[in-house]
Amino acid sequence: xxxxxxxxxxxxxxxxxxxxxxxxxxxxxxxxxxxxxxxxxxxxxxxxxxxxxxxxxxxxxxxxxxxxxxxxxxxxxxxxxxxxxxxxxxxxxxxxxxxxxxxxxxxxxxxxxxxxxxxxxxxxxxxxxxxxxxxxxxxxxxxxxxxxxxxxxxxxxxxxxxxxxxxxxxxxxxxxxxxxxxxxxxxxxxxxxxxxxxxxxxxxxxxxxxxxxxxxxxxxxxxxxxxxxxxxxxxxxxxxxxxxxxxxxxxxxxxxxxxxxxxxxxxxxxxxxxxxxxxxxxxxxxxxxxxxxxxxxxxxxxxxxxxxxxxxxxxxxxxxxxxxxxxxxxxxxxxxxxxxxxxxxxxxxxxxxxxxxxxxxxxxxxxxxxxxxxxxxxxxxxxx
Amino acid sequence: xxxxxxxxxxxxxxxxxxxxxxxxxxxxxxxxxxxxxxxxxxxxxxxxxxxxxxxxxxxxxxxxxxxxxxxxxxxxxxxxxxxxxxxxxxxxxxxxxxxxxxxxxxxxxxxxxxxxxxxxxxxxxxxxxxxxxxxxxxxxxxxxxxxxxxxxxxxxxxxxxxxxxxxxxxxxxxxxxxxxxxxxxxxxxxxxxxxxxxxxxxxxxxxxxxxxxxxxxxxxxxxxxxxxxxxxxxxxxxxxxxxxxxxxxxxxxxxxxxxxxxx
Numbered sequence: 001x002x003x004x005x006x007x008x009x010x011x012x013x014x015x016x017x018x019x020x021x022x023x024x025x026x027x028x029x030x031x032x033x034x035x036x037x038x039x040x041x042x043x044x045x046x047x048x049x050x051x052x053x054x055x056x057x058x059x060x061x062x063x064x065x066x067x068x069x070x071x072x073x074x075x076x077x078x079x080x081x082x083x084x085x086x087x088x089x090x091x092x093x094x095x096x097x098x099x100x101x102x103x104x105x106x107x108x109x110x111x112x113x114x115x116x117x118x119x120x121x122x123x124x125x126x127x128x129x130x131x132x133x134x135x136x137x138x139x140x141x142x143x144x145x146x147x148x149x150x151x152x153x154x155x156x157x158x159x160x161x162x163x164x165x166x167x168x169x170x171x172x173x174x175x176x177x178x179x180x181x182x183x184x185x186x187x188x189x190x191x192x193x194x195x196x197x198x199x200x201x202x203x204x205x206x207x208x209x210x211x212x213x214x215x216x217x218x219x220x221x222x223x224x225x226x227x228x229x230x231x232x233x234x235x236x237x238x239x240x241x242x243x244x245x246x247x248x249x250x251x252x253x254x255x256x257x258x259x260x261x262x263x264x265x266x267x268x269x270x271x272x273x274x275x276x277x278x279x280x281x282x283x284x285x286x287x288x289x290x291x292x293x294x295x296x297x298x299x300x301x302x303x304x305x306x307x308x309x310x311x312x313x314x315x316x317x318x319x320x321x322x323x324x325x326x327x328x329x330x331x332x333x334x335x336x337x338x339x340x341x342x343x344x345x346x347x348x349x350x351x352x353x354x355x356x357x358x359x360x361x362x363x364x365x366x367x368x369x370x371x372x373x374x375x376x377x378x379x380x381x382x383x384x
Numbered sequence: 385x386x387x388x389x390x391x392x393x394x395x396x397x398x399x400x401x402x403x404x405x406x407x408x409x410x411x412x413x414x415x416x417x418x419x420x421x422x423x424x425x426x427x428x429x430x431x432x433x434x435x436x437x438x439x440x441x442x443x444x445x446x447x448x449x450x451x452x453x454x455x456x457x458x459x460x461x462x463x464x465x466x467x468x469x470x471x472x473x474x475x476x477x478x479x480x481x482x483x484x485x486x487x488x489x490x491x492x493x494x495x496x497x498x499x500x501x502x503x504x505x506x507x508x509x510x511x512x513x514x515x516x517x518x519x520x521x522x523x524x525x526x527x528x529x530x531x532x533x534x535x536x537x538x539x540x541x542x543x544x545x546x547x548x549x550x551x552x553x554x555x556x557x558x559x560x561x562x563x564x565x566x567x568x569x570x571x572x573x574x575x576x577x578x579x580x581x582x583x584x585x586x587x588x589x590x591x592x593x594x595x596x597x598x599x600x601x602x603x604x605x606x607x608x609x610x611x612x613x614x615x616x617x618x619x620x621x622x623x624x625x626x627x628x629x630x631x632x633x634x635x636x637x638x639x640x641x642x643x644x645x646x647x
Binding site for chain 2: 004005008011012013028158257291292294295297298299301302303305376379381
């Protein structure tokens with residue numbers, strides 16, 4: 001009976017109900033795009049560190065875990081390698097350069113200098129890993145493959161600013177790795193001595209003793225479960241360094257936490273708007289049909305029937321809106337260029353959809369409560 | 385034959401202490417199956433409040449109401465709701481029909497509420513609407529029907545589930561004279577034919593010519609019961625072209641729709 005009344009009413013006022021379903025669909029689109037943007041920006045900022053093949057990331061002490069500010073020399077790297085419990089350690093240097101692709105604007109990328117075969121070097125899923133420490137070769141992020149169409153075997157031209165001069169380097173693409181972006185830029189990986197050619201370090205950066213200096217050190221442990229113990233041991237034994245896990249490292253990236261919390265706030269506010277819009281619509285709807293509900297109760301419809309009918313309407317319209325919004329968002333995302341940092345992941349979409357499925361009934365609770373309070377006496381004009 | 389409806393010294397008081405208003409004061413009467421009764425009286429006489437108590441929508445402050453021998457006061461609210469759906473038929477002054485159901489669906493609604501909508505019920509619903517002259521309007525929505533047609537659909541809905549008692553609140557309020565006569569005449573005919581007990585609250589005394597008895601209310605009390613056919617006809621005839629009650633109060637606008645304590 002409740003479902004009969006519910007669907008009859010929807011069928012009779014299709015336009016009105018489709019309108020609210022479309023509003024829910026738009027809210028769904030907004031929520032999903034914020035979630036996808038959050039995921040896209042988040043992964044674009046943390047991908048390299050998140051997927052690092054080492055449990056600990058070592059920074060210079062007192063640099064607020066800033067990769068750009070951190071400097072670690074070879075002597076410290078060797079000291080780290082000698083600490084008991086360290087399986088291996090690799091130096092990682094980072095800078096920003098541009099990739100020159102004929103016929104289009106230069107693309108900014110994160111250049112990483114890594115030690116071939118050591119932690120910090122990403123595995124190539126296509127082609128091969130880096131070879132010698134001085135080879136003019138590069139492994140590129142799949143994002144760059146999508147953006148430029150470059151493939152293994154091609155030559156990549158890198159533009160590097162050295163002082164006030166532009167220098168260009170040709171590097172042979174020997175492999176492609178999965179998404180390894182950092183700072184919303186695709187990652188490209190060269191052997192650390194090649195990095196030194198592309199981004200030569202000044203004497204000041206070398207600490208005056210001429211040793212090669214990297215930004216961070218990726219540390220692989222004998223026992224990955226001993227992260228906290230090993231971080232403390234490294235800091236104590238080596239000195240002048242700060243060792244943290246990967247999550248702490250990428251969360252410390254400049255602006256990362258602020259960006260994520262801003263997007264989360266936007267998402268929660270959109271949910272709140274959804275609750276208010278759906279709640280407001282059904283509340284107005286309820287107020288408009290007080291007399292009709294009173295009549296239904298007078299002729300024998302129970303509170304359960306009336307409430308169930310309203311809940312069925314709310315759930316149906318909400319589900320329709322969420323389904324339309326989800327399908328629309330996913331279809332729309334296919335039209336976005338790869339440069340837009342939008343990433344739809346199953347988890348993010350599922351959690352947003354579940355939350356959206358809940359907001360409708362939550363928003364409609366007030367109207368259900370109002371319906372339960374309608375007196376059948378209104379049918380005789382004896383109550384409001 | 386046992387009484388279809390009995391009101392036993394029924395009183396309704398709104399408010400308490402110095403603010404107490406007695407809307408219905410010690411009213412007693414009974415109605416037999418197949419009997420059609422008009423409940424009349426000036427505005428504020430308590431007739432709508434009495435109707436609400438007879439329908440189980442309002443509990444008496446004192447006294448008892450029995451429908452088909454069942455004391456309404458002994459039923460819980462949920463039981464009273466189910467009882468209304470089963471044993472009482474309603475026709476209201478306004479907002480009578482569900483706007484998103486067709487005329488036929490509105491009639492069938494009572495059978496659905498009682499879980500009795502089967503093939504026979506569907507056939508009966510159609511036949512009843514046909515008898516009420518709505519054969520070609522069954523698929524129309526209330527918004528597409530005239531006031532008279534809507535009232536006839538409401539009458540069909542009030543009778544389709546074969547209730548013991550049929551209650552009509554000002555069924556002719558929004559109709560012109562000719563349509564009002566047609567509606568009440570049809571209503572009376574079906575009440576008699578199906579042997580239901582019918583009560584019609586009306587401010588229009590011309591309509592009493594179709595009823596078997598007139599119960600007149602005044603200041604919450606039952607002031608007069610007219611059972612004599614000649615007296616009833618005389619009352620109706622006297623009112624033709626006028627809407628004054630015998631008590632002299634103007635009845636052109638019988639609101640009875642105050643704020644819960646009006647009548």
